[in-house]
Amino acid sequence: AQSVAQPEDQVNVAEGNPLTVKCTYSVSGNPYLFWYVQYPNRGLQFLLKYITGDNLVKGSYGFEAEFNKSQTSFHLKKPSALVSDSALYFCAVRGTFGSGNTGKLIFGQGTTLQVKP
Amino acid sequence: NAGVTQTPKFRVLKTGQSMTLLCAQDMNHEYMYWYRQDPGMGLRLIHYSVGEGTTAKGEVPDGYNVSRLKKQNFLLGLESAAPSQTSVYFCASSYPTIPTKKKLNTEAFFGQGTRLTVV
Numbered sequence: 301a302q303s304v305a306q307p308e309d310q311v312n313v314a315e316g317n318p319l320t321v322k323c324t325y326s327v328s329g330n331p332y333l334f335w336y337v338q339y340p341n342r343g344l345q346f347l348l349k350y351i352t353g354d355n356l357v358k359g360s361y362g363f364e365a366e367f368n369k370s371q372t373s374f375h376l377k378k379p380s381a382l383v384s385d386s387a388l389y390f391c392a393v394r395g396t397f398g399s400g401n402t403g404k405l406i407f408g409q410g411t412t413l414q415v416k417p
Numbered sequence: 418n419a420g421v422t423q424t425p426k427f428r429v430l431k432t433g434q435s436m437t438l439l440c441a442q443d444m445n446h447e448y449m450y451w452y453r454q455d456p457g458m459g460l461r462l463i464h465y466s467v468g469e470g471t472t473a474k475g476e477v478p479d480g481y482n483v484s485r486l487k488k489q490n491f492l493l494g495l496e497s498a499a500p501s502q503t504s505v506y507f508c509a510s511s512y513p514t515i516p517t518k519k520k521l522n523t524e525a526f527f528g529q530g531t532r533l534t535v536v
Contacts, residue, residue: 409459
């Protein structure tokens with residue numbers, strides 16, 4: 301079954317330190333992976349995606365994510381956190397259409413990132 | 418370019434009432450989705466559509482119906498609202514993923530949400 305797991309409800313990090321928000325997935329065929337961010341009382345904003353190619357993808361606001369097929373993971377990272385990065389982060393997966401997948405886009409339960417000054 | 422527009426933005430219903438949420442996109446996207454967001458539960462897929470005239474069930478479809486009569490519109494209906502359907506509802510749309518086109522914009526674009534309270 302298609303699923304996404306974000307094992308941490310909350311991640312706390314000091315400003316200037318590196319951050320990692322974890323995501324693992326399960327899907328038939330090749331995965332298409334996405335990270336989104338949600339600020340309070342707002343919709344979801346796209347950060348970055350992995351479709352194919354390089355395992356390290358770079359996105360908006362200095363974020364990057366590393367695709368690891370053997371570990372079925374797609375962790376979000378940033379070398380130096382900012383207080384303004386504090387928000388709710390969602391990982392999502394969609395499988396290759398036709399590999400038992402139907403275009404369904406599934407999200408994890410979200411991880412709250414708290415960056416302290 | 419409006420992107421994805423949801424109406425209404427807020428609504429209060431009494432138990433047993435019905436209503437329809439409208440999602441409209443102007444990006445010619447094939448795929449459209451309805452999610453609900455509840456504290457600690459993340460985004461859960463209610464129903465989705467991979468093209469005009471097609472719909473499919475997501476993770477939590479019970480109590481909801483959908484229709485995609487026009488490519489640009491995806492309607493979510495609650496026939497008999499229940500307090501358990503109090504939530505924030507998000508609509509999203511995207512292109513399908515074509516593996517040979519690496520740079521195709523395949524990410525989903527979201528509306529601003531509808532806050533629904535059922536009393």
